[in-house]
Amino acid sequence: MVDRDDAAAHRLLHALANRRSFALKDITSDPVDRGAIAQLLEAANWAPSHGKTEPWRFVVYSGAARQGLSDAFGAAFRTLNTAQPVGSAGELAQSQRVWQAPVWIALGMQPSQKMPEWEDLIAFGSAVQNMHLMASALGLASKWTSGAVVLHPSVATAVGFAPDTKLYGFFYVGHPAIAWPAGQRRPVAAKVRWVDDHADV
Ligand SMILES: Cc1cc2nc3c(=O)[nH]c(=O)nc-3n(C[C@H](O)[C@H](O)[C@H](O)COP(=O)(O)O)c2cc1C
Incomplete structure (x- = not known):
């Protein structure tokens, strides 16, 4: 049992609201x-x-090792865009992305086969959220990035995930090149219906 700690709760809400996603252009190469x-x-x-399935799996890339990811993104782009010539602007854009953030973490989910897959997937998403909260708390600029190229099965193979592990994108991390952005959310009241006597909240 942990005693009620309003100051800690206040800090927690602050940390939750200040978890922020950064575009690659807003990250330094440090x-x-x-x-x-x-x-x-x-x-x-x-x-x-x-x-207790703990289905989250991660592969961390940094420094020159990002070349392997660069190659994988380029190859996935070519597989998805066969009409475009080798070395197209689109392919280059995909293969160059990795150099814009110093750390890239492949996000994998290995279904437990013990619990329904949706439960493992939500647990995995919670793990990525925890990762993101810690990144923001440390003042690091980061984002979960998905999309057809980074999700391609050939990328999952390239990062070395077991065949049953599903790739759900990457979490890139660096230092912010801009002032910490403010977040925006529509009011929670529009998403909640109270069915008790808390109508005044
Ligand atoms: C599962 C998931 C996948 C995401 N994929 C992308 C993406 O491919 N590109 C992108 O710009 N943002 C992506 N995001 C980040 C959202 O755009 C971002 O969370 C949203 O704009 C709210 O901003 P905030 O994280 O700063 O609160 C993703 C977020 C989640 C949870």
């Missing part, structure tokens, strides 16, 4: 230290999972 990335991974590992 490296991120390994200890910070280890903190992100530790935070992710504290996500809940029904049946």
Whole structure:
């Protein structure tokens, strides 16, 4: 049992509201230290999972090792765009992305076969959210990026995921090149219906 701590709750809400996604153009190329990335991974590992399945799987790329990802993104683009010539602007854009953030983490979900897959998937999403919260708390600029190229099965193979592990994109991390952006949400009241006597809330 943890005692009620209003100050901690206030800080938590602040951390939740200040978790922010950054475009690649808003990230510097300065490296991120390994200890910070280890903190992100530790935070992710504290996500809940029904049946303790812990289905999240990660592969961390940094430095020159990003070349493997660059090649994988370029190859996936070519597979998806056979009408375009080799070395097209689109292919180059995909293969160059990896150099715009110093760390790229492949996000995988290995279904447990023990619980319904949707439960494992939600647990996995919670792990990525934890990772993102820790990144923002450390002042790091990051984003979950998906899309046809990075999700392509050939990319999952290239990062070395087991055949049953599904790739759900990448989480890139770096240092912000801009002032920390403000978040925006539509009011929660529009998404909630109270069926008790809390109508004044
Ligand atoms: C599963 C998932 C996939 C996402 N994929 C992309 C993406 O491919 N490109 C992108 O610009 N943002 C992507 N985002 C980030 C959202 O655009 C972002 O969370 C949203 O704009 C709210 O901004 P915030 O994270 O700063 O609160 C993704 C977010 C989630 C949860």
